[in-house]
Amino acid sequence: MAQRLFTIGYQQATQLGLIALLQLHGVQMLVDVRARAQSRKPGFSKSNLAASLAEVGIAYCHLRDLGTPPEGRAAARRGDRVTLARVYAGQLELPEAMVALAELREIALARPTCLMCYCRDADKCHRHLLIEAGFGHFDVVDLKPVLA
DSSP: OEEEEEEEEOOTHHHHHHHHHHHTTOOOOEEEEEESSOOOOOOOOOOOHHHHHTTTTTOOOOOOGGGHHHHHHHHOOOOOOOHHHHHHHHHHHHHHHHHHHHHHHHHHSOOOOEEESOOOOGGHHHHHHHHHHHHSSSSSEEEEOOOO
């Protein structure tokens, strides 16, 4: 049986809804794969989110080096998947990203883990590129929070 890996985007979600969905699926570790773990959306900046997750027994880890550089984020907003893929491939070649990817693999093998960034649809952002790069042998489940 393949190891399972969850992904989730908090776009159009509430913090409570996201956490409830993680709990429903038995997630024990949320790995934030945003380059910048700040958000204008209430409840999704690093400190606030980590504290709220800790209250329900879910660990939090921010792996900034697995985030998308500004050029890639701009491409994702435009729906330019070709540029996003090129920029993100370059990001994953950086030594610090390789270290973070190895750390993420260890985390995902140790306990039920979910990757999180902003974009609701994993196939429109870097989460699917990250999974292709290092988790092709995992059973991937993309969680969709109830729209807020």
